[in-house]
Amino acid sequence: MKNRKWWLVPLVLTLPLFVAARGRAQESQWTLEQATLSYHVSHPLHQVEGVSHAARGKGVCHEGQCDFLIAAPVKSFDSGDSSRDLHMQQVTKAGQFPLVSVRTHLPASLEGAATIDADLKIEFAGVTAEYKKVAFQQTTEGDHVHITGTIPAKVTDFKMDPPSLFAVQIKNDIPVRVDMIWRKEK
């Protein structure tokens, strides 16, 4: 009887390790390695594209569910003209709200799927707008996942007055194209 108790000791001691390992298996993290975000503005006289490569992002998965957060400084968007960019910052209240952030909640089971329909919560210019079932394309290469898609944003979603040139306003649609490479942490 005494021997049997001694035999149980290593098992009891190693049990927490197994539990810990199982816990780690349920959790994973994602890091945004590269991102190109570009907004498109249309005006009868001009087509303008503002691009940012400064976005940062992270994803955390718990028990089959993942939360992602991506954010970029508003002033990192470059349309090729510093005066226009400063005016964009003024219109989008970048002085008060210097970041644009996107949150989404996805099931971990979507990893590897060709298409992801994500519900997005975008905080921009001090306003939070929600976009339902935005389609993104996903391709996987090893630990890296390449995601592309377009967010159908509108100026009025963020309670901004569309800027105008020669008394003609820009179009309300400002689609934001997203091109990201995520890395899964080991």
Add this chain to the structure above:
Amino acid sequence: MGPRDARVAARLSVFTLLVFIAPAYTWGQASGTTLTGVVTAGTGSAVSNATLALKNSEGAAVADVKTDARGRYSIPDVQAGEYELTVTAEGFSTSTTKVTIAPGADAASQTADVTLNAPLSLGDLGFSSSQTQGSAADQARLNKRTHMLKVHQTLGLIDVAPMVATVATSFGAGGRSTSTSDRWAHMALGSTTADLYFTSAYFAIFAPKIPGTQTRGGIKLHKTLAWIHGPGMIITPILGAIAFDQKSKGERVHGIASAHGPVAIVTAAAYGAAILSLTFKW
């Protein structure tokens, strides 16, 4: 009615109640399972006022309830099937859980506890507080800049009219057969042009500068051209005044004053190019 009849009537009433009302009462009761549980934070504390949305496998909303002060919730009459329970609460990331109510489940209730995790923060992305927090002063600077540049733009565009008129009247003012009235008209228009120009320039020069901004794009050419039309707008009236004086004395325009025309043309051309360099500015 005798006491016996009263007793019979009372028994009949009870019987009627049992036969007709009791089954109806039973039929009206919830026949499904009651889904209950507690919503807690990762720290173990209860999350009150969390919203729980239960959807069936077809995505149709089945129930929408909130947790009480102790984080408890209860969803009655849930029929057998597969469900998705989504829990949202202020300050937590959304949780979505699969819930299965087995067909013919004996238990009157089923428990599904939910733990909510803290959401990712901007600090998790490595942004410093100075990067995440703006200020009213920064926004006020941007607003003032935009306002001043809009005034600059408006006055600059208005100034095109007297500038064109000045150039048009220069032929009558500077030719061989000139009249005093032509010269005065030319000078008046030129003065108006210069006044508007310097007022417009004031709003551009004193518009607040935004730290860390590198000039690029059309605005770079616009600013470069100002180094031509700016000095031109100072020199042209001076030369014009000398030429005016010479003409008034009946002399031919000579010496440095003869550069008035060419300098004015270069100035006007640089000004026009500066406007065209910013055809799009919202």
